[in-house]
Amino acid sequence: MLKNNFILLMLSIVFGMGACNYSKNVLLLSRGELLRDDFRTAIPFHYEKGLILVEATIGSETAPRRFIFDTGAFESKVEKSWGLSMGLPQKATKLNHAAQGVSRQITITQMDTISLEGVPFGKISAGLLQYDSLSASRCLAPGGLIGANLIQHAHWKIDYQQQQLWISDQPFEAGAEAAVLPFSHPTLSGKPSIAINVGGNTVKNLIMDTGYNGSLTLPRALLPEFEGYPADTLIDQSGSGIYGHAAAPDTVFRILLPLRFGERTLQAPVDFTRHGGYLGNEVLENFIVSLNYDNNTIAFVPATATAIRTGPDFVPGILSDSLWQVRRCPVNSPVQFGDTLTRINGYRPCDLYDSYCDYVLGIRELLEQDTLTLEYPEGKTFELTP
Incomplete structure (x- = not known):
C-alpha cells in the first residue's frame, strides 16, 4: 500500500507540473498585441529559395536580423543563442513539431517588443530555436521565424511580384476580382487552414503556409480520390526544415492537378506525402494574398501568371567533403535513393561549396544544368537529365 501511495504521489506531481507548464504556455x-494604431505600412522582403524573408528587431536591439515570415508556424521562433544573449526569459517548455515530422522539446520565451520596419508588437511568445546543423532555414534566416501567433494581431497583404509585405491595423479591401476563402485557425494562433478545389475535389484543412517553398502537398490517404491521373513516384529525404531532414525517406506520388481559386485555375504539381496538407509559395506567388483576421478570410487576387515550377526529381546531398549521396530520385531511375557518388559534372562537394549553407544556396544552380554526369566510386557513370 505504501508503494502504491508513493506511485500515486509521483504521478500527481508529474501531471501537476504538466498542467502548470500548459497553463504557462496558454x-x-x-x-x-499590436502596439500601433491607424496605419498602413509597406515592408520590403527578400524572396530567396522560395521563402519570404523579413528584417526584425527585438527589444532595444538596433541591428535587425532576418526572419522567415511563416504563416504555417504556430508560434514565432528566435534563434536560441541570440535570444539568451539578449536576456530573454525562459518561461515554459513545449513539444514543437516541424513539417518534416520531426519534433523537439523547446523553451518558450516572451519578447516585450519585436518590430518589423518600425511596426511594434508586444508580449509575443516565441520558442528559443536551436537550428539543426542540416537545417536550410538557418542559412536564410539566422534570426528565426515570424509565426502565426504574431501574424494574427494585424492584417497583411503579400505582393510577391513587388516583394512587398503590407501591414495594417485595418483589413485590406479584397476587390471584385478576388477569390475570398474563409479560414479557420487555432484559438491561440493565427495559423490558417483553408479548403480549395483540387482536381474537382474539395480538399479541406490545408495550411496556407508561407514557410513552405513548394507547391501543394496532400496526405497520401487522399490519393485514391485522384485515380485516373498519371502519377510519378519518387523517394525523397531532401527537404530540410528547422530541425533538419525527416528521420526516414518518404514515398512521394506527384500528380499535375488543376487548383481552382474563384475564376482562376492553375495547373500545379501536387505531392502526396506522409505529412501532407500544405499550400506553399509556388502557388501563392501567383496571387496578391491578403489575410483578414477580423472576419477570418483570405483574398486571392490573380497576379501576373508565372509557370509553377516543378521541384527537381533528382537532388544530391552531401555525404562528406568528397562524396555526394542521392537524397531524392524517381523510383524508376537508374540512379537509386541513397547511392553514393564521387562526382557530379566532374565536381566533388568541396569543389563547389565552402560550407553547408553554400550548398543550400547554390545547389539549384547545379541542378539547372541540361545534363548531369554522375560518377560512382567504382568508376561507372550515368548521364542524367534533371
Whole structure:
C-alpha cells in the first residue's frame, strides 16, 4: 500500500507540473498585441529559395536580423543563442513539431517588443530555436521565424511580384476580382487552414503556409480520390526544415492537378506525402494574398501568371567533403535513393561549396544544368537529365 501511495504521489506531481507548464504556455500565447494604431505600412522582403524573408528587431536591439515570415508556424521562433544573449526569459517548455515530422522539446520565451520596419508588437511568445546543423532555414534566416501567433494581431497583404509585405491595423479591401476563402485557425494562433478545389475535389484543412517553398502537398490517404491521373513516384529525404531532414525517406506520388481559386485555375504539381496538407509559395506567388483576421478570410487576387515550377526529381546531398549521396530520385531511375557518388559534372562537394549553407544556396544552380554526369566510386557513370 505504501508503494502504491508513493506511485500515486509521483504521478500527481508529474501531471501537476504538466498542467502548470500548459497553463504557462496558454498565458504566454494569449498576451500578444499590436502596439500601433491607424496605419498602413509597406515592408520590403527578400524572396530567396522560395521563402519570404523579413528584417526584425527585438527589444532595444538596433541591428535587425532576418526572419522567415511563416504563416504555417504556430508560434514565432528566435534563434536560441541570440535570444539568451539578449536576456530573454525562459518561461515554459513545449513539444514543437516541424513539417518534416520531426519534433523537439523547446523553451518558450516572451519578447516585450519585436518590430518589423518600425511596426511594434508586444508580449509575443516565441520558442528559443536551436537550428539543426542540416537545417536550410538557418542559412536564410539566422534570426528565426515570424509565426502565426504574431501574424494574427494585424492584417497583411503579400505582393510577391513587388516583394512587398503590407501591414495594417485595418483589413485590406479584397476587390471584385478576388477569390475570398474563409479560414479557420487555432484559438491561440493565427495559423490558417483553408479548403480549395483540387482536381474537382474539395480538399479541406490545408495550411496556407508561407514557410513552405513548394507547391501543394496532400496526405497520401487522399490519393485514391485522384485515380485516373498519371502519377510519378519518387523517394525523397531532401527537404530540410528547422530541425533538419525527416528521420526516414518518404514515398512521394506527384500528380499535375488543376487548383481552382474563384475564376482562376492553375495547373500545379501536387505531392502526396506522409505529412501532407500544405499550400506553399509556388502557388501563392501567383496571387496578391491578403489575410483578414477580423472576419477570418483570405483574398486571392490573380497576379501576373508565372509557370509553377516543378521541384527537381533528382537532388544530391552531401555525404562528406568528397562524396555526394542521392537524397531524392524517381523510383524508376537508374540512379537509386541513397547511392553514393564521387562526382557530379566532374565536381566533388568541396569543389563547389565552402560550407553547408553554400550548398543550400547554390545547389539549384547545379541542378539547372541540361545534363548531369554522375560518377560512382567504382568508376561507372550515368548521364542524367534533371
